[in-house]
Amino acid sequence: MKICVFTLGCKVNASESESLARALREAGHTVTEKLENADLFIVNTCAVTAEAEKKSRQTAARIRALNPAAEIVYTGCACQKDPAAFLKKSNARLVTGVFDKGKIAAMLEDSGVKIAPERKDFEEMPAPETRRARQYIKVQDGCDNFCSYCIIPYLRGRSRSRAKESVKKEIDGAACAEVVLNGINLSAYRDKNTDLAGLMRYLADTEKRVRLGSLEVRAITDDLLSALKNMRNFAPHFHLSLQSGSDKVLAAMNRRYTAEEYLEKVSLIRKYFPFAGITTDIIVGFPAETEADFAETLALAAAAEFSDIHCFPYSPRSGTRAFALRDLPPAVKKERLERLLAVKENCRAAFARKNFGRAEKAVIEEEDGEYFVGYTGNYLRVYVKKALPCGEIGVIIKETFRDGVRAEIEGE
Numbered sequence: 001m002k003i004c005v006f007t008l009g010c011k012v013n014a015s016e017s018e019s020l021a022r023a024l025r026e027a028g029h030t031v032t033e034k035l036e037n038a039d040l041f042i043v044n045t046c047a048v049t050a051e052a053e054k055k056s057r058q059t060a061a062r063i064r065a066l067n068p069a070a071e072i073v074y075t076g077c078a079c080q081k082d083p084a085a086f087l088k089k090s091n092a093r094l095v096t097g098v099f100d101k102g103k104i105a106a107m108l109e110d111s112g113v114k115i116a117p118e119r120k121d122f123e124e125m126p127a128p129e130t131r132r133a134r135q136y137i138k139v140q141d142g143c144d145n146f147c148s149y150c151i152i153p154y155l156r157g158r159s160r161s162r163a164k165e166s167v168k169k170e171i172d173g174a175a176c177a178e179v180v181l182n183g184i185n186l187s188a189y190r191d192k193n194t195d196l197a198g199l200m201r202y203l204a205d206t207e208k209r210v211r212l213g214s215l216e217v218r219a220i221t222d223d224l225l226s227a228l229k230n231m232r233n234f235a236p237h238f239h240l241s242l243q244s245g246s247d248k249v250l251a252a253m254n255r256r257y258t259a260e261e262y263l264e265k266v267s268l269i270r271k272y273f274p275f276a277g278i279t280t281d282i283i284v285g286f287p288a289e290t291e292a293d294f295a296e297t298l299a300l301a302a303a304a305e306f307s308d309i310h311c312f313p314y315s316p317r318s319g320t321r322a323f324a325l326r327d328l329p330p331a332v333k334k335e336r337l338e339r340l341l342a343v344k345e346n347c348r349a350a351f352a353r354k355n356f357g358r359a360e361k362a363v364i365e366e367e368d369g370e371y372f373v374g375y376t377g378n379y380l381r382v383y384v385k386k387a388l389p390c391g392e393i394g395v396i397i398k399e400t401f402r403d404g405v406r407a408e409i410e411g412e
Ligand code: SF4
Pocket: 143, 144, 145, 146, 147, 150, 151, 152, 153, 184, 185
C-alpha cells in the first residue's frame, strides 16, 4: 500500500514521523512524506498555536482534493486536544493522540478513536531512515514547565528522557553529517543521574556534528558550556527562547527568568563560543503587554545581537491559564510584529557581517540552481558555487547573499 505520512509542527513531530515512516516501510508499504496521492494518509498534527491547529484540520480538504476515496489516520497534539474534531472528518479512519505513536503501524487494522493513556516512560521508536545530511534525534518528551500560554504540557504529559545508550546508538547508526538532538523541553533531559551536560560528555567523541534544539535559560551553565566546548564536533548554535524582554510579561508567562538573567546567559555563551549563533523565539502582544513592555523587548533583542529571531503574534489557546486574559487588538499585535521584524533583519545582517572572512565548516544539504546550500555550525545559511558531494566542508564566509551568505571553499 502507498502511505503518505504528512507532518505539521515541531522538529519532535518530524522525528516521530520519520520513525513511523521507517516502521511502515519495514512492514512492506511504500511511504512518501510529501502530500501527494496515496492509498492511505497519516497526518501528524500540531496544536502549538491556533493557526497550527487550524492547518492540521484543513489538511483533510487538501487530501480529499488529491484522493477523495483515501482514508486518513490522524495523530499528534491537535488530536490529543480535540479528537472529535478529527473523527467527524469524512474518511477519518483512526484518530490517535501523542502517546504510542510507535504503535500506529500495528493499529492500521483498527478504526475509531484510540487515545492512549499518558506515558511516564520515554517511548522508543525505530530510528528514522536517514535521507538527509541532517537528522533529528528525539531524546526527550513532555514538559513540566506550564508556561501560562502553552498547551503542550497538557497534551504531551510530564517530562521523560531517552536512555543515553539509546541516543548514542541512533547517532552512531545515522548515515548523515549532522545530528540535531531535540525534545519538547530538551533542557529537562535526565537519564538517571545524567543531565544534559552529562549526555554531552557521554557523546563527546561523536564524529558527526552535534547540534542542540531549543534550550531554556536556566540550562545555560558553565557545566553545560564546558561539556559542549570539549565535544569533538559541536555546532555552536543556541536556540534560547526569550518570549519577552519585560520582566512583568515574563512573570505573567510563568517563564521563571528575568531579562537581566537572560542577557547574562547570552554573555556566558559568548565567553565560551564568541561566534555562536544565538537564535530565539519572541511572542508579540501577550495580554497586558504595554508599549513600554514591548520597547523593553525591542531593546533586549538588539542588545542580545541575535543571529535570528522567530517572532509571532500571541494567539490564545483554550485550556491554558492565559486564555482567561484579555487579548490585545489584532492591529496592535500586527504593528508591533512589524517593528520586531525590522529588528530581526538588522540582527541577521549584523551577524552575517560579523562572520565575513571567517573560516567555518558547512554541512551541504541541498542544491539551489547553480549553488549548493548548507549551514555552518553557528547556523548561517551558506551558498557555495561549486559542485560538491553532501557532507561537511571548510568554507570562508564572503558576503551577504539571498537569505544567508555566499562562501568559498577553503583553500581554493
Ligand atoms: S517550556 Fe513552556 S513553551 Fe516550552 S513546551 Fe514547556 S510549557 Fe510549552
